[in-house]
Amino acid sequence: MKNTANFYEQVYELVKLVPKGRVTTYGAVAKSLGMSGSSRMVGTAMKHAHDPSLNVPAHRVVNRTGLLTGKHHYQTPTEMQELLEKEGIIVIDDQVQDFERKFWNPLVEL
DNA sequence: GTGTTGACCCCAA
């Protein structure tokens, strides 16, 4: 059993399911996959997800406060915010506005 | 093989 690779795939699949104009959190994804407590792994997985062939919208994943913690890992520091605003999400000072409303909970929606 | 780091989260003071 190769659970590590499987976990990454599950993360990618779940993130792909996030609707346009919505965002989710690392913790929610981790918990949804039964890895509650290991939220860092989701972030680590995202770092490896920069590959365009994976087609993973990592910009829709933020930390629990709605802060764009991963923006510095993009090619440009503003790319993540640009992508979010293009989808109708307001981002001010790396902070998602109306985060509670924009939040997409996989545990509830699925 | 060991030690440190990190796109995180939770709780206490």
Add this chain to the structure above:
DNA sequence: TTTGGGGCCAACA
């Protein structure tokens, strides 16, 4: 309100 400490586990040096 802001800080600090613990936990979690893969990736990296």
